[in-house]
Amino acid sequence: MQDRLTGWGGSAVRERSSVIELLVRHFVWLVGGDGRAYDIGYGGRDHVTASGTNVNILVPDTEVYSNAGGQQSKFTPRGAVARFASSGKRRVRKALGLLANTRGNVYIDRIAMGANDANMVKFVQEAGAYGGPSLVIA
Numbered sequence: 672m673q674d675r676l677t678g679w680g681g682s683a684v685r686e687r688s689s690v691i692e693l694l695v696r697h698f699v700w701l702v703g704g705d706g707r708a709y710d711i712g713y714g715g716r717d718h719v720t721a722s723g724t725n726v727n728i729l730v731p732d733t734e735v736y737s738n739a740g741g742q743q744s745k746f747t748p749r750g751a752v753a754r755f756a757s758s759g760k761r762r763v764r765k766a767l768g769l770l771a772n773t774r775g776n777v778y779i780d781r782i783a784m785g786a787n788d789a790n791m792v793k794f795v796q797e798a799g800a801y802g803g804p805s806l807v808i809a
Contacts, residue, residue, distance in 0.1 A: 701728045701729070702731070704730070705733060709730075716806075717770075720771050722804070724803075727804075727807070730807070777804045778798050778805035778806070782795075782808070795807060
């Protein structure tokens, strides 16, 4: 939009172009795998949601450490078969959504990527419009 005003001149245009950034809503999305959100980067994710800042977090959840060849992790569901858990995982998985919910100010949603693209877009837009921290587990 600012490109359209360039070259117009005049004080009225200069005044309006100084506030144009206030008229455009910016969204910040942090995207990282479940290993980062549930495990190695959990403290950072927790800090961001505790801050109340308008930041959106998208966590593609593969339920294993994908970069380590599919090893079981804290977020592998109980009973799931994974590398180094050939007889099934014995403990329950870490509940990231429930942990984030303890903050009381986080928009939380769980979506199935690829199942329904229209629903995915709808929930991502809702998360962005929330105005505070949001967590979308995909």
